[in-house]
Amino acid sequence: MPGQCCHHCDDQSGQRQPVYRRLLWVALSINLAMFAVEVLTGLRSGSASLLADSLDFLGDAANYGISLFVLGSGLAIRAYASRLKAISMLGFGVWVLGLAAWHLYTGRVPSAPTMGVVGAFALLANGAVAALLFRFRDGDSNMRSVWLCTRNDVLGNIAVLLAALGVFGTASVWPDLAVAATMSLLALTSAVHILRQSGNELRGDVSERSAPARH
Known part of the structure; x- marks a missing residue:
């Protein structure tokens, strides 16, 4: 793992970093715009899955913003930033479960x-x-957390479309609630994955700094 972390650390240098930074700004802008659209339409339509997806857009905007802030920083700082994002993903998952329970009620x-x-x-x-x-x-x-959030968004959007078909075909709230619960579980499992990887990186960074210098 430490060897891999050093390799990935090198990946953020040179020509890749400016490109990645520009892409993060684009992703940040798109997510903020879609958050505004989905939170308004989710409230008006009464869809738990749309509201869950809107909060996911907001969380991802914060995710991209944090990634921009720590881009080019040391491995430990990036790992701590990814842990912060993982905690926010855990909060998102719990919030969506509560929201689904309320809509069920x-x-x-x-x-x-x-x-x-x-x-x-x-x-x-x-x-x-x-x-x-x-x-x-x-x-x-840090990069992995950005990708997982983005991947989860695509899967969540497909699930929302399936929920819309289910609601249309059954005239029931259950398809919407099932998708909202699935999205929350996806956020929870991704958060656990990021916490584990960032923990490995932090342990590797401490080991490298505590190891005696070789001459």
């Missing part, structure tokens, strides 16, 4: 056409971001 059936249209636009937006960031998916835990 109220029994409000969301608007399937609104879910479908907004979900399609969100899929196009996240698909574009995923295509831009695909070549940076195997970096350190």
